[in-house]
Amino acid sequence: MDNFVVSARKYRPATFASVVGQEHITRTLKNAIVTGQLPQAFLFCGSRGVGKTTCARILAKTINCEHRTPDGEACNECESCRSFNEGASMNIFELDAASNNSVDDIRQLVDQVQFPPQSGRYKVYIIDEVHMLSQAAFNAFLKTLEEPPAYAKFILATTEKNKIIPTILSRCQVFDFKRIEVPDIVRHLEYVAGNEGVKYEQEALELIATKAEGGMRDALSTFDQLVNFTQGNLTYQGCLENLNVLDADYYFRLVDLVREGNIGGALLLYQEVLTRGFGGQHFLTGLCEHLRNLMVSLDPQTLSLVEGGERLRARYREQSQHCGLPLLLGCLNTASDYEYRFREANNKRLFVEVCLMKMASASLPKG
Numbered sequence: 235m236d237n238f239v240v241s242a243r244k245y246r247p248a249t250f251a252s253v254v255g256q257e258h259i260t261r262t263l264k265n266a267i268v269t270g271q272l273p274q275a276f277l278f279c280g281s282r283g284v285g286k287t288t289c290a291r292i293l294a295k296t297i298n299c300e301h302r303t304p305d306g307e308a309c310n311e312c313e314s315c316r317s318f319n320e321g322a323s324m325n326i327f328e329l330d331a332a333s334n335n336s337v338d339d340i341r342q343l344v345d346q347v348q349f350p351p352q353s354g355r356y357k358v359y360i361i362d363e364v365h366m367l368s369q370a371a372f373n374a375f376l377k378t379l380e381e382p383p384a385y386a387k388f389i390l391a392t393t394e395k396n397k398i399i400p401t402i403l404s405r406c407q408v409f410d411f412k413r414i415e416v417p418d419i420v421r422h423l424e425y426v427a428g429n430e431g432v433k434y435e436q437e438a439l440e441l442i443a444t445k446a447e448g449g450m451r452d453a454l455s456t457f458d459q460l461v462n463f464t465q466g467n468l469t470y471q472g473c474l475e476n477l478n479v480l481d482a483d484y485y486f487r488l489v490d491l492v493r494e495g496n497i498g499g500a501l502l503l504y505q506e507v508l509t510r511g512f513g514g515q516h517f518l519t520g521l522c523e524h525l526r527n528l529m530v531s532l533d534p535q536t537l538s539l540v541e542g543g544e545r546l547r548a549r550y551r552e553q554s555q556h557c558g559l560p561l562l563l564g565c566l567n568t569a570s571d572y573e574y575r576f577r578e579a580n581n582k583r584l585f586v587e588v589c590l591m592k593m594a595s596a597s598l599p600k601g
Contacts, residue, residue, distance in 0.1 A: 242454040245426055247288055248319070249307050250296070254422050254450055255414035256285050262409070263293055264306030272297065273407040275379055275388040277364075279395040280411025283449030287362055289411075290389040294318070294326045294358035297387065314354050325354045332363040337370040344378045347386050356387050364390040365397035372399055379405045413448025416440065416541045422450065423457055427468070432461055434468035440543040441473050480512050482546070485524035486553060492565060492590070493557055495597040500590040514586040518573040525566040528554040532562070565593045 247253045250260040259278075266272050276293070278286040296302065300312035308315050317323045329343060343359060351357045361367075367375070379388060379402065390406060392398060423439045426432075442460065446453035456477070457468075464472040474481055484507060491499040507517050530536040531547070531554040540547050554562065572589040579585035 240455065241426055241430075241458050242451045245422075245429075245454065247285070247292065248310065250289075250292055251307060253285055253289060253292070255418040256289065256411055259285075259289060259409050259411060263289070267293075267296055267302070267306040268304075272387065274382050274386070275406040276390065277395075277398070277403065277406035277408045278389065278391040278411060279408060280393070281413060281448060282393055283446070283451030283453075284411045284414055285450065286391040286411055287360070290360045290391055291318075291326075293389060294356075294360060294387075295323075297356055297358070298323075298325055298354040325351045325356065326358045326360070328360045328362065330362050331366040331371075335366045335368050335371055337368065337374050340367065340371040340374045344374065347378055347382060350383065350385050356385050358387045358389065360389045360391070362391045363393065364402075365392045365394045369399075372402060376401055376405075414450050415448075416443045416543070419443035419446060419450060419453045420543065423453060426454070426457065430461070432466050432468060435470050436543065437470040437545075438468040438473045440546065441470060441477070441479065442468075444541050445477055445479065478512075480507065480510070480516065480520050482524065485521060486549065488521070488590075489524070489528065489553060489557065489565075492594045493561065493597055495594055497591050497594045500594050501587055504586060504590060508583070514582045515573070515576050518569060518576060518586060518589070522566065522569050522573055525562060525569055528557060529559075529562050529566060532559060561597065564596055568593050568596075 250264055253260050276290075278290060280286055292308070295315060295318045296306065296308040298314045298318070299308040300314055301309040303309065310316075310319065314323070314325075318326065327343070327346065329339070343361075347357070347359070378386075382388065388406075390398075390402075395403075395408075395410075420436075420439045420443045423442060424434075427434050427439070438460075442453055442456050445456060460468055460473050460476055463476045473479075484503065488500060488503050491503060504517070527540045527550050530539045531550040534551075537547055537551055540550050542550075568589060572585065576582065576585065
């Protein structure tokens with residue numbers, strides 16, 4: 235147990251080539267390294283767990299590498315790379331601005347910048363969650379960021395680009411990290427599962443990837459949790475139970491009942507959902523998401539907007555063709571309205587039931 239390392243750390247990329255889902259970033263960084271056109275300051279922006287800090291560390295290691303590969307990767311064999319991999323590099327400094335955000339913290343960093351590296355090309359300063367710096371700290375940092383020594387490089391990372399003051403933004407080359415797509419996360423989870431000897435159902439990995447909402451770190455943390463819960467055998471049903479996720483099958487069944495105008499069946503299905511322990515708000519939110527997925531599945535060109543595996547997309551596509559645009563648009567309008575007003579309802583069960591009755595009755599013959 236003492237030797238256990240969480241998957242997010244154990245499988246953290248060590249080269250640009252191993253970074254998942256950010257090819258537009260890694261390609262640009264490698265080209266800059268190969269051509270020697272490195273800016274003084276980088277700003278990495280994006281949601282949590284998409285690879286900002288990982289890419290910052292890889293960049294810091296690579297620009298100090300003594301024997302880089304022709305395509306701009308670190309050799310991982312020279313003294314600089316080995317010291318970095320062992321956590322003993324004297325040229326790379328990391329500051330967490332969430333807990334070190336005062337003007338004194340930045341002044342200490344600025345003082346360090348004045349001394350050139352004893353070995354290697356660059357001193358690299360990685361400042362995570364940079365938007366957490368105080369206004370005074372930002373001001374103290376500006377001059378150094380604008381005119382740093384040639385040997386100093388700054389890599390700033392943030393989840394909230396909108397909070398970075400314009401004077402900082404204008405001094406950085408900005409890189410926007412995107413959410414990692416479900417297929418990319420699934421492929422990486424397959425790789426990790428194969429290395430760890432974990433059995434899995436494809437639907438289970440797709441569920442984990444969808445639940446992660448574009449963050450690889452969240453996906454790997456959930457993967458570790460579920461491996462323990464299922465004792466190394468990831469089943470779709472086991473993942474549903476542990477993640478407290480309502481099976482999409484309920485929504486597929488519900489839409490079929492609504493399409494048939496089966497009010498009683500819709501109410502009985504909602505009773506099943508309540509018996510499983512899910513509340514009305516959770517149910518309505520999932521219903522709106524399901525209806526939205528059906529809407530975009532109507533057109534093959536927008537089918538890719540549905541997050542999930544190919545089998546799930548095919549199922550959405552099939553059901554959407556049976557429903558048609560008028561029914562889906564009417565149901566989505568009703569469901570989103572009831573979701574928005576849910577908190578105001580006194581009798582919340584009745585409130586959801588009225589929503590279901592309105593949707594199902596719209597499919598009944600008029601007159």
